[in-house]
Amino acid sequence: MADGPVAVTIGQRPEPVHTIAVYAFDGMAPFELGVVVEVFGLARPELSGLLAAPWYGLKVCADRPGTPLNAVGGFSMTARHGLDELAAADTVIVVAVPNTFSGEISPGLVAALRTAYERGARIVSICSGAFALAAAGLLDDREATTHWRYAELLQQRYPLVRVNPDVLYVDNGNVLTSAGSAAGIDLCLHLVRRDHGAKVANTVARRFVVPPHRDGGQAQFIEAAVKPVEEEDDGIARSMQWALDHLASPLTVAMLARAARMSDRSYLRHFTARNGTSPMRWVITQRIAASLPLLESPDGTVEEIATAVGFENAATFRHHFGRAMRTSPTAYRRTFGRGVA
Incomplete structure (x- = not known):
């Protein structure tokens, strides 16, 4: 990864790059950080001709740049940038906090978040990162979300925050929060959609191999058990592709079940188990x-x-x-x- 954003030329005119800064810390789980890097830091030749403005410049920032940070899974990484650069970014993303239940938030991070917000930056959290935004006072009198496991704790610790534990993400304009882990993908794609439009966001989602927009909230996942993949799943996938090919036509569960070569009852059961939502x-x-x-x-x-x-x-x-x-x-x-x- 380059040390910082690189100027991009569209036509013959240099354009300023929108800088994304993401916070890294010792002991972090790598998934959420990887989501941010994948969406905003990856070279995207598939977007050639689609962008009306430059792609993002990404900086991974930490309290002590250059110091190795241990990650869950037994490896370490080094962030090249510090909190001054995080405070100066156009969008700041906090993917988690080191220990959600201890309540300890880096004072440097809190100060950098306040500085960034006051100068007009967009502030974003994924999963338990909402606790850092709340500690900085950025969620007071705002609706916000976090992983359902931490929602009650967030509400208790920061009573001025209107915690919504059911949604995948909340967009308050310049302050956005998302639920746990994979909901960070939804929020990052939402940011791309806001900045570059649905066609670009859909293209990024396609490379990510995820839907560009998921309906429903995280409540559907709270008590849901992971079910084994069965042979009928091939029929479910076939029916979903058939529905996408006939989206403008009237569609019913019976029609989708026929495309899957399943009974209506069996189709409803297997579709919901696989996708966490009903066919319609x-x-x-x-x-x-x-x-x-x-x-x-x-x-x-x-x-x-x-x-x-x-x-x-x-x-x-x-x-x-x-x-x-x-x-x-x-x-x-x-x-x-x-x-x-």
């Missing part, structure tokens, strides 16, 4: 995801887009879009539309 909720999520690049285009009314992605009417589209995206299709188009008046 999954279809709604895919239709919303398909609507995003259409809303970013100046072509087509909301009514026409609703029909194009398979919703019965615009009212139904607006209802489901609002529940999933926490905004309306029109507001999304106004924010992310390219050349939309």
Whole structure:
């Protein structure tokens, strides 16, 4: 990884690079850090021709740069950058804190977060990183989330925070929080979607081999047991691909079950066990995801887009879009539309 962001030229004009700084510490689990590095630090030739602005510059920062940091799993790593550079970044991401239950948060990190926030940076947490944001006072009187295992503790320790333990992430504009581990992928893709649009975010998600947007919250995972993969799973995958190929058409559970060559009852059971949601909720999520690049285009009314992605009417589209995206299709188009008046 380079020591810092490198200037990027689009056409013949140099553009400033949006700097992402992520906090690393001794004893951290590497998954969440790896998510941030994968999304924001990886070279992305697949985005050639899609970007209207430069990709990100990534800096991994620590309290003591250059000092080896032990990671869970028996290896170590070294962060090249310190907290001054973290405080100066455009987006700051805290993926966790060293010991959630002890309540000990690095004073240097807290100070850097406050400095970054006061100068207008975007502040983001993944999993227990919300405790650092709360310690800096950045979650006071705001809705926030964290891993469901820590939600009650976060509420007890920081009573001014409105903790929502059910969602995958919460976007408060310049302060964003996500639930545990894999929800960090959802939030990072959301940041890409905000910065570069749905088409770019979908491309990144495809390389990540994950859906560009997941419906539902983390409540579905709290007591869920991991079930063995069965032979019918091939049929489930086949039905999902068939649904994506026919998204604009009316779809029912019976039709999906037929595509999977399963009975309706068996299909419902196996689909829910595999995906953590019902077939029709999954279809709604895919239709919303398909609507995003259409809303970013100046072509087509909301009514026409609703029909194009398979919703019965615009009212139904607006209802489901609002529940999933926490905004309306029109507001999304106004924010992310390219050349939309």
